[in-house]
Amino acid sequence: MKKRVWVNLVMAILVAGLFLTASCAKKTIVSDATTIEDQEKAKLEADAKAAAEAAAKAKADQITQQKLEDEIAREKAQKAARILAAKQLFENQDIHFEYDSSDLSEIAKAGLKEKAAWLKNNVSLMITIEGHCDERGTTEYNLALGDRRANTAKNYLVNLGVSASRLNTISYGEEKPLDSAMTEAAYKINRRAHFVIN
Amino acid sequence: MVSFKMNKRYYSRAMANKILLHIFFVFLGGHLIFLAPAYSRDYDYINVTNPFLKKTPVAVTDFKPFNGNAQEINIGKTAKAILKEALDFTGYLKIMNPVAFLSNPAESGIQLGEINFRDWTAIGADLLITGGIIETDGKITLKLRLFDTFNAKLLVGKIYTGPESQVRQMIHLFCSEISYQLTGKWGIFNSKIAFVSTVNGNKEIFSCDFDGRNIKQVTRHKSISLSPSWSSDGQWLAYVSYAKGKPDIFIKNIEEKRGSIINYKGMNISPDWMPGQQKLAAALSFSGDQEIYLLSIKGEIIKRVTNSWGIDVSPEFSPDGKKIVFTSKRTGTPQIYIKDLESKNAQRITFKGKNNTSPAWSPDGRKIVYVGIEENNIDIFVMDINSGMPVQLTMNAGDNEDPSWSPDGSMLTFTSTREAGVSRIFVMNASGSDPRRLLRLAGKQTQPDWSK
Numbered sequence: 001m002k003k004r005v006w007v008n009l010v011m012a013i014l015v016a017g018l019f020l021t022a023s024c025a026k027k028t029i030v031s032d033a034t035t036i037e038d039q040e041k042a043k044l045e046a047d048a049k050a051a052a053e054a055a056a057k058a059k060a061d062q063i064t065q066q067k068l069e070d071e072i073a074r075e076k077a078q079k080a081a082r083i084l085a086a087k088q089l090f091e092n093q094d095i096h097f098e099y100d101s102s103d104l105s106e107i108a109k110a111g112l113k114e115k116a117a118w119l120k121n122n123v124s125l126m127i128t129i130e131g132h133c134d135e136r137g138t139t140e141y142n143l144a145l146g147d148r149r150a151n152t153a154k155n156y157l158v159n160l161g162v163s164a165s166r167l168n169t170i171s172y173g174e175e176k177p178l179d180s181a182m183t184e185a186a187y188k189i190n191r192r193a194h195f196v197i198n
Numbered sequence: 199m200v201s202f203k204m205n206k207r208y209y210s211r212a213m214a215n216k217i218l219l220h221i222f223f224v225f226l227g228g229h230l231i232f233l234a235p236a237y238s239r240d241y242d243y244i245n246v247t248n249p250f251l252k253k254t255p256v257a258v259t260d261f262k263p264f265n266g267n268a269q270e271i272n273i274g275k276t277a278k279a280i281l282k283e284a285l286d287f288t289g290y291l292k293i294m295n296p297v298a299f300l301s302n303p304a305e306s307g308i309q310l311g312e313i314n315f316r317d318w319t320a321i322g323a324d325l326l327i328t329g330g331i332i333e334t335d336g337k338i339t340l341k342l343r344l345f346d347t348f349n350a351k352l353l354v355g356k357i358y359t360g361p362e363s364q365v366r367q368m369i370h371l372f373c374s375e376i377s378y379q380l381t382g383k384w385g386i387f388n389s390k391i392a393f394v395s396t397v398n399g400n401k402e403i404f405s406c407d408f409d410g411r412n413i414k415q416v417t418r419h420k421s422i423s424l425s426p427s428w429s430s431d432g433q434w435l436a437y438v439s440y441a442k443g444k445p446d447i448f449i450k451n452i453e454e455k456r457g458s459i460i461n462y463k464g465m466n467i468s469p470d471w472m473p474g475q476q477k478l479a480a481a482l483s484f485s486g487d488q489e490i491y492l493l494s495i496k497g498e499i500i501k502r503v504t505n506s507w508g509i510d511v512s513p514e515f516s517p518d519g520k521k522i523v524f525t526s527k528r529t530g531t532p533q534i535y536i537k538d539l540e541s542k543n544a545q546r547i548t549f550k551g552k553n554n555t556s557p558a559w560s561p562d563g564r565k566i567v568y569v570g571i572e573e574n575n576i577d578i579f580v581m582d583i584n585s586g587m588p589v590q591l592t593m594n595a596g597d598n599e600d601p602s603w604s605p606d607g608s609m610l611t612f613t614s615t616r617e618a619g620v621s622r623i624f625v626m627n628a629s630g631s632d633p634r635r636l637l638r639l640a641g642k643q644t645q646p647d648w649s650k
Contacts, residue, residue: 100531100532100552100553136571136574136576137532137553137555137571138512138525138555138556138569138599138600139424139425139599139600139644139645140424140425140467140468140481140511140512140525140555140556141509141511141512141525141532141555141556143424143438143445143465143467143468143511144465144467144481144483144488144509144510144511145509147464147465147483147488148488148509151483151486169464170443170444170445171445171465172422175401175422175424182619
């Protein structure tokens with residue numbers, strides 16, 4: 001019997017709950033004033049947001065422009081670096097010779113062709129061609145051999161159309177080795193024509 | 199009949215050096231001892247060019263201090279040491295150990311008549327040198343005698359007087375007399391050697407006495423300076439320097455501030471003086487080709503000497519000045535050639551090896567010394583011009599370059615890397631024997647040139 005009373009009670013609560021739920025829905029419809037207040041607030045918020053967005057956009061625009069200027073500067077620097085690299089390549093890439101020889105190998109000729117092309121694109125530059133030898137051979141003979149190597153390189157450039165008046169030569173013989181080791185590898189890099197932009 | 203003989207050059211240089219030495223003949227029993235000029239010419243005791251030369255033993259005795267004071271004794275000791283060192287340097291004399299001596303001329307007498315020659319022949323001394331020293335008022339007088347012990351003969355007797363500072367020069371003058379008496383040549387004792395040495399990474403020209411002493415820095419270009427060459431009177435040095443940016447020839451008077459620069463376009467290198475003339479031969483490349491020219495001391499071209507496409511370099515005059523020996527690559531490898539200045543043809547003299555350079559003509563005109571390179575071995579060779587046979591003088595002792603003859607032809611100076619791989623100046627006898635380091639100096643030394 002007591003159990004039945006509990007079931008009825010639960011049922012009563014559930015029904016009451018149903019009514020309560022129904023009354024809540026009805027309440028939403030009647031609270032219009034509150035809604036208007038909320039809308040005004042939202043509008044303010046939206047305005048603030050728009051202003052913030054505008055500010056952010058302005059800032060972004062500024063950043064973009066800054067970035068472009070940096071890019072121009074970087075490109076300039078890169079171009080200068082490319083010119084410098086080309087200059088350095090011109091100066092650092094030596095033409096090499098066989099032992100006791102001032103003849104130009106195919107590799108040496110190819111290197112001189114590159115140099116001639118570059119010199120024609122940089123007509124204002126004056127060049128000194130240094131002739132060097134490995135340390136084998138006597139001092140005086142090597143001075144003459146270095147002189148010959150520098151002249152051979154010069155004449156080849158002149159034949160490729162570079163003005164002779166832009167090309168100075170000097171022999172250092174065996175006085176300025178790049179590597180003073182007494183090895184074939186050292187001798188090989190020391191037998192060279194070296195190019196200097198004046 | 200005069201015993202005091204000096205060739206013109208020797209005499210003039212001694213004068214130029216302002217050596218005020220009073221030279222007297224030695225009196226003996228009131229008579230002048232004359233050494234006839236013909237004597238030394240008829241018979242030379244020593245042939246310095248003989249490659250099988252055996253050293254002649256010589257006894258050098260203590261100097262007799264005439265007043266017996268401490269100064270005489272001390273300077274006498276120094277003078278004797280200088281004498282022994284100089285004679286030993288010649289390479290043809292063997293200085294005997296005094297332990298073997300049986301008598302002491304410093305006590306028993308230094309003159310002929312006071313010497314018991316048997317004491318000297320008994321110990322194997324072929325030659326005997328006695329000395330006396332007198333000090334008066336700061337002036338030093340040296341009485342020096344050279345005896346032939348087997349013939350009991352005075353060969354040279356000289357008295358020199360001067361301040362103490364000139365003792366070394368007095369001894370060297372006496373050595374020149376000894377040399378002339380024994381070899382018929384004045385020898386090396388008045389000669390100098392110019393060379394290149396590194397200084398703070400630069401190369402400068404230096405000079406020193408024949409024995410490596412009295413080292414002086416000649417140039418201060420702070421650049422690369424190379425290839426010094428003495429004029430035959432020893433008054434001028436020609437050398438190459440990059441002081442003005444490229445290899446030019448600098449001509450410098452040793453005593454006075456005079457000189458000139460030869461700076462044609464291209465290289466101006468390897469100068470050599472024409473004997474007895476103020477003219478030079480040098481290699482210039484202003485034409486685009488490395489050719490040898492004859493130049494005035496001011497650099498005016500007198501004539502072009504070589505005329506072949508390819509390297510021509512390193513001219514050296516024959517002693518008579520009529521020919522040059524030089525290096526040429528006209529046949530594809532560097533070889534040694536001889537050319538008469540007046541004729542067109544050059545005669546090749548080296549046929550062995552693929553790299554022969556740096557020739558120098560012997561003072562007697564008969565031989566050429568040069569550098570040959572084979573399989574990375576750089577060595578010095580000498581060739582008799584008539585026979586054409588090369589003889590190797592250095593072997594298995596580093597790189598050896600830049601040979602230059604002593605003025606009497608008895609020795610050669612050269613550069614060698616035999617000591618720890620560093621370039622140093624050496625001397626050796628003309629036959630290649632007795633190689634020894636000439637001097638000790640910081641840095642690397644190369645390209646010695648012995649004065650004529």
